[in-house]
Amino acid sequence: MTSTFSEAEIAEISGQRAKDEFLRAGSGPWTVLYDFEGIDESPISAATFSVLAPPGLRSKFLSSGSWDATVGFGQPGTMTTYAETKSTTYLPLGNDQGMEPLVIVTDSAGTRKSEILINQEFRLVFELFEDKETGNLVKVFDDGTEEIVVEITGEIVRVRSSYLARFRALKQLDLWLYTNVISHFPEVSQDTDFEQFATEWKNENSAGSNNAGTSFGRTTSYFNAKKFFAPGPVEKCNLWEYEDRNRTYEDFIIGEDEFGKPVTFTCEEDKLANYFGKNPEAPHYLTPVFFRKDVLLKYYNHAELYTVTDGSVSCDTRWYLRMDNDHEEYVAVFLGDLGRDLPDTERQYWKGFNIAPRGPMSSTYSQRAYEGRWVDAQQPDHQFKSAYADLQNQWNSNHGWQIYREPHDADKSIINRLHVPLNETQSEFEDQLMNLAKLLVDFLNEKAIVKAIGKGPEGERGLSKLQRFFTVTGYKHVEEDNALLRQIQELRSRVSAHSKGSDYNRYIAGKLGGMQKKEFVMELLRNSTEMLKRWADFSPVYAAYRESQS
Numbered sequence: 001m002t003s004t005f006s007e008a009e010i011a012e013i014s015g016q017r018a019k020d021e022f023l024r025a026g027s028g029p030w031t032v033l034y035d036f037e038g039i040d041e042s043p044i045s046a047a048t049f050s051v052l053a054p055p056g057l058r059s060k061f062l063s064s065g066s067w068d069a070t071v072g073f074g075q076p077g078t079m080t081t082y083a084e085t086k087s088t089t090y091l092p093l094g095n096d097q098g099m100e101p102l103v104i105v106t107d108s109a110g111t112r113k114s115e116i117l118i119n120q121e122f123r124l125v126f127e128l129f130e131d132k133e134t135g136n137l138v139k140v141f142d143d144g145t146e147e148i149v150v151e152i153t154g155e156i157v158r159v160r161s162s163y164l165a166r167f168r169a170l171k172q173l174d175l176w177l178y179t180n181v182i183s184h185f186p187e188v189s190q191d192t193d194f195e196q197f198a199t200e201w202k203n204e205n206s207a208g209s210n211n212a213g214t215s216f217g218r219t220t221s222y223f224n225a226k227k228f229f230a231p232g233p234v235e236k237c238n239l240w241e242y243e244d245r246n247r248t249y250e251d252f253i254i255g256e257d258e259f260g261k262p263v264t265f266t267c268e269e270d271k272l273a274n275y276f277g278k279n280p281e282a283p284h285y286l287t288p289v290f291f292r293k294d295v296l297l298k299y300y301n302h303a304e305l306y307t308v309t310d311g312s313v314s315c316d317t318r319w320y321l322r323m324d325n326d327h328e329e330y331v332a333v334f335l336g337d338l339g340r341d342l343p344d345t346e347r348q349y350w351k352g353f354n355i356a357p358r359g360p361m362s363s364t365y366s367q368r369a370y371e372g373r374w375v376d377a378q379q380p381d382h383q384f385k386s387a388y389a390d391l392q393n394q395w396n397s398n399h400g401w402q403i404y405r406e407p408h409d410a411d412k413s414i415i416n417r418l419h420v421p422l423n424e425t426q427s428e429f430e431d432q433l434m435n436l437a438k439l440l441v442d443f444l445n446e447k448a449i450v451k452a453i454g455k456g457p458e459g460e461r462g463l464s465k466l467q468r469f470f471t472v473t474g475y476k477h478v479e480e481d482n483a484l485l486r487q488i489q490e491l492r493s494r495v496s497a498h499s500k501g502s503d504y505n506r507y508i509a510g511k512l513g514g515m516q517k518k519e520f521v522m523e524l525l526r527n528s529t530e531m532l533k534r535w536a537d538f539s540p541v542y543a544a545y546r547e548s549q550s
Helices: 007-013 016-024 056-063 119-124 163-171 243-244 293-301 335-341 344-349 363-370 380-399 426-442 446-453 462-472 477-498 504-512 517-549
Strands: 028-036 046-051 075-081 086-093 102-107 116-118 128-130 137-140 146-153 155-158 174-185 199-200 206-215 218-229 251-256 262-266 290-292 307-311 310-314 319-324 330-335
Touching: 007 016, 007 218, 016 174, 016 206, 016 218, 016 504, 028 163, 046 056, 056 218, 086 446, 116 119, 119 163, 155 163, 163 174, 199 293, 199 335, 243 330, 251 335, 262 446, 290 293, 290 335, 293 307, 293 330, 293 344, 319 330, 319 335, 330 335, 335 344, 426 462, 426 477, 426 517, 446 462, 462 477, 477 504, 477 517, 504 517
Parallel strands: none
Antiparallel strands: 028 046, 028 155, 046 174, 075 086, 102 116, 128 137, 137 146, 146 155, 174 218, 199 206, 206 218, 251 262, 290 330, 307 310, 310 319
């Protein structure tokens, strides 16, 4: 009878293909924990389920290929025993054997759609966030990147295998996978000797069976199987104190020998010297490490996630690094801070910009770090941002409105993105001109200005309104400031906002006047800062003007 079937048909009816697929399950980057597909007349209907269980249950579970937990398992229940007296016990997970669900499928109750829920402890352990649009659960890393950990598509739930392995290690529980596959073969005669397709197996980590026969007038095979994945050592969970053990620390350049060969040392805090006699032969925790300025480009370009300030860079609330970014040529960070305050991925990123020491740290940072003195930053972008904030606060406090309106949510990061160009590329030049123009021209609070001095001529634009405001109120630097703002507006239009014509090179050369792009932007920032300070100084004068008009 066997000879009437091809090898492919035998593999299908005997369940060998289903067995091969099942034994591969969980060995790739993703593991399917729940799946329910195909019903009634479908050629194949299959179900997959999973459960966590204590290793002590292995021999019991492997005694047969049947499922030990059904879909819906893991919901609260009670157990009543009758020994000498009746006793009822509440079971939060519906069993007293230590089994736990990873996926819970609720009952539809006939009127509601059933829900697929993920083990809440699993979510909390790995700090997973739900993507409301897809229902997937994602992990947000310390560098701000995201990874899908749990993917829910229709009736299929699959999870990153590495997270399952870490969770098993943490809880010291086995992960059991169950499958049931029902396949219909209408073309196969019902007079077939089905005994030849009956199989059953059990080994050290799996068990299953296959049977074939006739069901509802069709030849049908029934494949049922289960297997477990054992937990690794608890240290493999890579969480909390175990995570610290698995951290990697890069060596950074801290100097050069007499022949110019870089001298490096680890940034791991426990291996560095300090002021209390620890590791006296090692470099000190406060050894400065130097980097190219463009190490900050990544953070400026993603200002919705990262914040660069005068003296620090941070990723939302996930990490915070103190740094010296007030030097014109380089960025410096203390060796110990690199190891203590940056996540592994960020240290690897910074190492790519590491350079040998080229001079001292900035005077600003040295006074702050070593002398405990707060001094103002010297770099023009830091000074501009400080003056911009001071102006806004002062006018709001004195007059109840600000010269610059609050930006739209999509534009709130522009002030953070503004910086002295980190290199001489055209993109850095254009981006900073655009940022400066938005802050000083586009964000003018035109409504408040008009309210203060009345409506002007038809078609009056923002800078003209500002010019009229300062002229009417007696400000002395109207022409000087108006010229600067119109220059910035023109530069934005010619350099950043529109395509460049044939005369662009001549135009920009004339504007730069022999300066490098970085120098030119620095000069614009300095001039803009002086203008903002003049406006702040004018605030009490404007207050007196308002009094005289009332």
